[in-house]
Amino acid sequence: QKEVEQNSGPLSVPEGAIASLNCTYSDRGSQSFFWYRQYSGKSPELIMFIYSNGDKEDGRFTAQLNKASQYVSLLIRDSQPSDSATYLCAVGGGKLIFGQGTELSVKP
Amino acid sequence: NAGVMQNPRHLVRRRGQEARLRCSPMKGHSHVYWYRQLPEEGLKFMVYLQKENIIDESGMPKERFSAEFPKEGPSILRIQQVVRGDSAAYFCASSPGPGPYEQYFGPGTRLTVT
Numbered sequence: 001q002k003e004v005e006q007n008s009g010p011l012s013v014p015e016g017a018i019a020s021l022n023c024t025y026s027d028r029g030s031q032s033f034f035w036y037r038q039y040s041g042k043s044p045e046l047i048m049f050i051y052s053n054g055d056k057e058d059g060r061f062t063a064q065l066n067k068a069s070q071y072v073s074l075l076i077r078d079s080q081p082s083d084s085a086t087y088l089c090a091v092g093g094g095k096l097i098f099g100q101g102t103e104l105s106v107k108p
Numbered sequence: 109n110a111g112v113m114q115n116p117r118h119l120v121r122r123r124g125q126e127a128r129l130r131c132s133p134m135k136g137h138s139h140v141y142w143y144r145q146l147p148e149e150g151l152k153f154m155v156y157l158q159k160e161n162i163i164d165e166s167g168m169p170k171e172r173f174s175a176e177f178p179k180e181g182p183s184i185l186r187i188q189q190v191v192r193g194d195s196a197a198y199f200c201a202s203s204p205g206p207g208p209y210e211q212y213f214g215p216g217t218r219l220t221v222t
Contacts, residue, residue, distance in 0.1 A: 032208035043199055043213045044151065051208060088151065093208035095164050096141070098151040 002027045004091050006099035015108050019076040023089030023099055026070070033065055033072045034090040037083075038101070044088055048074060079106045110135050112202050112214035113182075120220045127187040127194070129217045133202030139163075140183045141211055142175060145197045157183055158206070190221045 003026040013019045021035075032051055036044035048063040050056045050072065056063045062075040072091075076083055086101040113132040121127050133140050142154040156164040157177035168175065172190075177183040187194055197218050201211035 032210075034210060036213075043216045046210055046212060049210045090151075094139075094141075094156050094206060095153045095166065096143075096151075096211060097153070098143075100150045 131200030137202035
């Protein structure tokens with residue numbers, strides 16, 4: 001059973017702080033890793049994808065991948081109240097396996 | 109609108125009726141995926157289709173559910189004889205190619221079975 005686990009929330013950070021979201025996966029052969037943001041009642045929105053070990057930065061977002069540890073993370077710098085949402089980690093290609101999500105709350 | 113389109117956005121069906129959910133992929137995308145999100149649960153893969161072919165249906169319930177993606181027109185997820193437990197948000201995603209390409213989601217169809 002392929003699994004994706006995310007650290008349980010909710011995660012609360014003050015405005016301007018760094019939010020750190022973590023995810024582990026069980027399938028060592030996984031090649032593709034995605035972070036989606038989902039606002040309540042809305043559809044998932046792709047915010048980052050990463051395929052190689054290391055860091056990938058896009059604006060305030062940094063995705064980090066460590067295949068040896070089967071670990072992927074998302075850092076959000078200068079967190080804003082508008083970042084408050086559920087963040088979903090997804091692993092796979094074709095069929096995506098999603099984690100349960102981590103709810104992030106950014107307090108003004 | 110170049111995004112993934114789904115319709116209807118909201119669908120109410122009585123137990124025993126049929127539900128048909130439609131998905132038009134992003135322009136240039138020929139790979140479609142259906143996911144279901146039950147209340148207070150995570151997103152679960154249902155089926156992956158390419159034009160006229162089902163590539164992976166490992167997440168589809170064995171009975172009452174079917175999907176197609178014809179040569180012309182949108183992809184259709186069909187649920188026959190709906191039950192209350194089918195009430196959920198159904199999302200369609202599309203990608204430009206197979207395998208590791210990123211998937212972009214449509215707005216979803218919220219199905220309510222009364």
